[in-house]
Amino acid sequence: MLERLATWSRKRSPWVFHINASSCNGCDIELVASLTPLYDIERFGAILVPSPRHADVLIVTGTVNAQTKDRLRRVYEQVPEPKHVIALGACAAAGGVFKGCYNVGQGVQDVIPVDMFIPGCPPRPEAIMYGVLKLLGEVK
Ligand code: SF4
Numbered sequence: 001m002l003e004r005l006a007t008w009s010r011k012r013s014p015w016v017f018h019i020n021a022s023s024c025n026g027c028d029i030e031l032v033a034s035l036t037p038l039y040d041i042e043r044f045g046a047i048l049v050p051s052p053r054h055a056d057v058l059i060v061t062g063t064v065n066a067q068t069k070d071r072l073r074r075v076y077e078q079v080p081e082p083k084h085v086i087a088l089g090a091c092a093a094a095g096g097v098f099k100g101c102y103n104v105g106q107g108v109q110d111v112i113p114v115d116m117f118i119p120g121c122p123p124r125p126e127a128i129m130y131g132v133l134k135l136l137g138e139v140k
Helices: 002-012 026-035 069-078 090-094 125-137
Strands: 015-020 057-061 084-088 116-118
Touching (some): 015 026, 026 057, 026 125, 057 069, 057 090, 084 090, 116 125
Parallel strands (some): 084 116
């Protein structure tokens, strides 16, 4: 009963922590746009939190490079279980336009497990909201 209640509340109030792992800021701007009253992702209960220790969902933007790899792993470890990761944008998914650069990896999934990829360069706020809601729909 308590477990069901916890899952129900988790699905209706996902707290989100955003980390920029070397994004060009395009994806970050679209993420912020989804929080504005125009798109208003907060109506689904999602809010941005300032600490990974308070988060349920980690949203990663940008291509992971040699400099940000360890920081991303450290932030991921600070998010309490159960946690979910969204790779936002083409760079986070597979390196994007920076793929092939000497210090760029194959994407976020090389460093931490990813539950949802939201494609686009950058993805529009509608796509971000769709991805977050789809992820919550799959939370057991
Ligand atoms: S996917 Fe496009 S908008 Fe997003 S960080 Fe990469 S280059 Fe920038």
